[in-house]
Amino acid sequence: MNENGIKYLAAAEIPNLIDKDRLRDWFLAVFHDSEIVCSHCGQPLSDRASKSYLNYQITSCINCGKKVQFFKGTMFQNAKISPVQFVLLAAYLSLNVPIRTIAKSLDMSVSSVGEWQKKINRYTTVEGEN
Numbered sequence: 001m002n003e004n005g006i007k008y009l010a011a012a013e014i015p016n017l018i019d020k021d022r023l024r025d026w027f028l029a030v031f032h033d034s035e036i037v038c039s040h041c042g043q044p045l046s047d048r049a050s051k052s053y054l055n056y057q058i059t060s061c062i063n064c065g066k067k068v069q070f071f072k073g074t075m076f077q078n079a080k081i082s083p084v085q086f087v088l089l090a091a092y093l094s095l096n097v098p099i100r101t102i103a104k105s106l107d108m109s110v111s112s113v114g115e116w117q118k119k120i121n122r123y124t125t126v127e128g129e130n
């Protein structure tokens, strides 16, 4: 296999090489300060609710009874892309990979990548002002 063959194989396989549990822990740290708490009342979720929460499922808080979901209230709420696509997209943007290359690599439209770029930049700007 030549050098380019290895590069393309690596790029194509990256999504399958990402550990889903570690990625979820990364989202937990980025979006929730690593805390598993109700987004309404701030109380820790029960063990059972935590399990569903960490599996990205809708669950209920036993303290206030409201529904909670891992990505609710984050920039990833109602996202039409997978968590793996999101983290790769953000990483590629940080490396200044051209948008067309990102779109092709992640099987997304150029306009969708552009919209995510705006969302991520907005989030980064807000964080930077704190």
Ligand SMILES: [Zn+2]
Binding pocket: 038, 039, 040, 041, 042, 043, 061, 062, 063, 064, 065, 066
């Ligand atoms: Zn609650």
